[in-house]
Amino acid sequence: MSTDILKLAKQYSLYSGCILFTFGFIGNILNILVFTQLKLFRDNRTAFYLTVESINNFIYQFQTISVTILTLTYGDDATERSLGWCKFRYMLSQILVLTSYYTLCLIAIDQFFSTNHQFRLRQMCTIKLARYITFISICIWIAHGILSGCFYDIQGSLGCVISNPVWQQYISSFFYPVLGGLLPIAITSLFSLLAFHNVRRIVRRQIPIVRRRLDQQLTAMVLIRAVIAACFMSPFTIYRIYITKFPVSQNQSMQYAIARLIQSVFLSLINIHFSASFYIFLILSSRFRRQVRFLLVKKCWQRLKYLFHLNNNQINPENAEAFRTDLELA
Secondary structure: OHHHHHHHHHHHHHHHHHHHHHHHHHHHHHHHHHHHHOHHHOOOHHHHHHHHHHHHHHHHHHHHHHHHHHHHHHOOOOOOOOHHHHHHHHHHHHHHHHHHHHHHHHHHHHHHHHOOOOHHHHHHOOHHHHHHHHHHHHHHHHHHHHHHHOOEEEEHHHEEEEOOHHHHHHHHHHHHHHHHHHHHHHHHHHHHHHHHHHHHHHOOOOOOHHHHHHHHHHHHHHHHHHHHHHHHHHHHHHHHHHHHHOOOOOOOHHHHHHHHHHHHHHHHHHHHHHHOHHHHHHHHOHHHHHHHHHHHHHHHHHHHHHHOOOOOOOOOHHHHHHHHHHHHHO
């Protein structure tokens, strides 16, 4: 019976991993293209943060597909057979997860300041400051991940686990429930709601309609993203708190098999968090759909046509630019 459950867990991890990798690869690439190629988003701090998050999520997709390939090839993720991979896998996972979570926090905080009615607060946030904060944040999570990776070890039937009791206590008591759980959820939710409140007051202020629509679009996207992220993050966080405090030995075949199946399901929810942002934006924002359509049809397709000499009709550059701008801001 336990063998069947383990087999089910492996198959679920394999198929869900491949499906989510495919969708995540496409979605994160399109996110990066939208937020970097459209003039509307250039020098926009929220778009910059969303680009950073998409790049981070893109890297995370390759990390998860690597684990999937190892599972398909060797029957497990190889963390129980290679100490170097054991340390590196969990180190990299923590770096990517924390970078994603707290970049989402930075997005919500920045959106709150950029929509605030006080000019002084809006003026404080610049694209240069956003780059500095992002760099510092990533450095902190890299240092944290390296430190955490040092405490992972292969311990007999328990496999790749934290060997230091002090760090184990930190992980179970602070990292999963607070640093990687409640804190980013609370920060993102709070500032997203405050930004949403600010946006509702924008109508009363003398702000260009293009800026107003952009703020409304980004704030709504961030708020929805925060709510959905909280839903996907919570189950795995709770599971990791429990399994860190009460690790299951492989000698307990049934309990171990059930734990692996639960982990596979909850881990797939986390993977959805890293894969689904583009599709969430696409479904819930009509303006984002128009922007994606413009990017694919009027930019990517036109460049392909030009590359393969398929575009025989020349368009006046000035008219084309005006048409392009109108579509981007529609």
